[in-house]
Amino acid sequence: MIKSHMDAREDALIAISKIPANSGHPLHKGTPREAFIKEFLEQHLPEHIAIGTGEIIDADSKPNVQRNQFDLILYKKNYPKLDFGGGIKAFLVESVIATIEIKSTLTEKDxxxxxxxxxxxxxxxxxxxxxxxxxxxxPSILCFVIAYNGPSNMSTVYKWIPKIHNELNIKVDRLPLEEEKRIQTASKTIDAAFVLKKGFVYFDNLPIGFSNQTQRVKNPDLKWILSDTNNGNLLFFFLLLQQSTSNIEGEWLNALPYLRNFKVGKIQFGT
Structure with missing residues (x-):
């Protein structure tokens, strides 16, 4: 039932993504497609998870410093956020579960x-x-890429990843073979990329997936899993998000580091 539903929604996303294709400006094509993914997530994720657009900050972030803006950010509702207006917000890193970058057609530049x-x-x-x-x-913020179109083979997408890592001087160490240690070893960059109706590639540290201990022992350098498939992509993406948001934790913000530069004048005392 769930797979049939998700496959139908994947087909529907591809179909409705053709509507903004008639627009004459790239922004007018991309923004509706972001909204289609956001609507899907809002309809299917748990109520305690909210979805926004904007940037992510920590206690060391400074005003007027350039930061990445993410198409979609999944965050916990019980944490504060900064509202810049126009639907753009700054989310405290402590609240963020995942980021999602949405592409009309995935390229190496994207x-x-x-x-x-x-x-x-x-x-x-x-x-x-x-x-x-x-x-x-x-073990860290999860970072996903969702594309409506892209290369015909996911091996092309996979080959971009180590090439870009080399260009950006990002070193990805061998993953532990032990399951418990493996799922607590964060990816240095993206966790997965999905091209709807074409396939996926993901970093093999996730609690659910398509590898097993036998395969990892035979290939201890295994880091990425990929597949060319015209269905099940949205389902797999949904399951990864569901797995990452269905935990229970007693965790709360330590706000003091955010206030390290907060100083007042002369302090007076009364009785």
Whole structure:
């Protein structure tokens, strides 16, 4: 039932994405396609997860410094955020679960931009306190790329990734073979890329996927899994998000680092 539903929604996303193709400006083509993905997520993700657009900050972020703007950011509703107006916000890194970059047609240039943005997001420092947790807690912000179109083979997309990592001087170490350690080893950049109706490629540190311990022992350098498939892509993406948002944790913001530059004048005391 779930797979049939998700495959139908994947077909529907491809169909409705053709509507803004008649527009004469690239922005007018891309923005509606972002809205289609956002609408899908809002209809299917748990109520405690919100979806926004904007940038991500940590306690060391400074005003007027250039930062990446993400098409979609999944964040926890019980954390504060800064509203810049026009639907654009700054989200505290402590609240962010995942980022999603949406592309009309995925190119190597797009992938390089997404990889660099993911690297920057994952370099931010979280300041939280935690009392307990259960379920899968991602080791860092998850960074996804969703494209309506792209290369005919996902091997092309896969080959872009190490090439771009080399260009950006990003070193990806061998993943631990032990399952528990592997899923707690964060990807340095993107976690997965999906081209609707064509396939996916993902970093093999996720709690669900298509590899197993036997394959990893035979190939200890295994880092990426890819597939050319015209269905199941939206389902797999949804399952990864569901797995990452269905945990339970007693965690809250430590706001003091955000206030390190907050100073007042002479302090007076009364009785």
């Amino acid at each position: 992938m390089k931009q997404s990889i660099n943005a993911a690297k920057n997001a994952k370099s931010l420092t979280k300041n939280t306190s935690r009392s307990f947790s259960t379920g899968y807690i991602p």
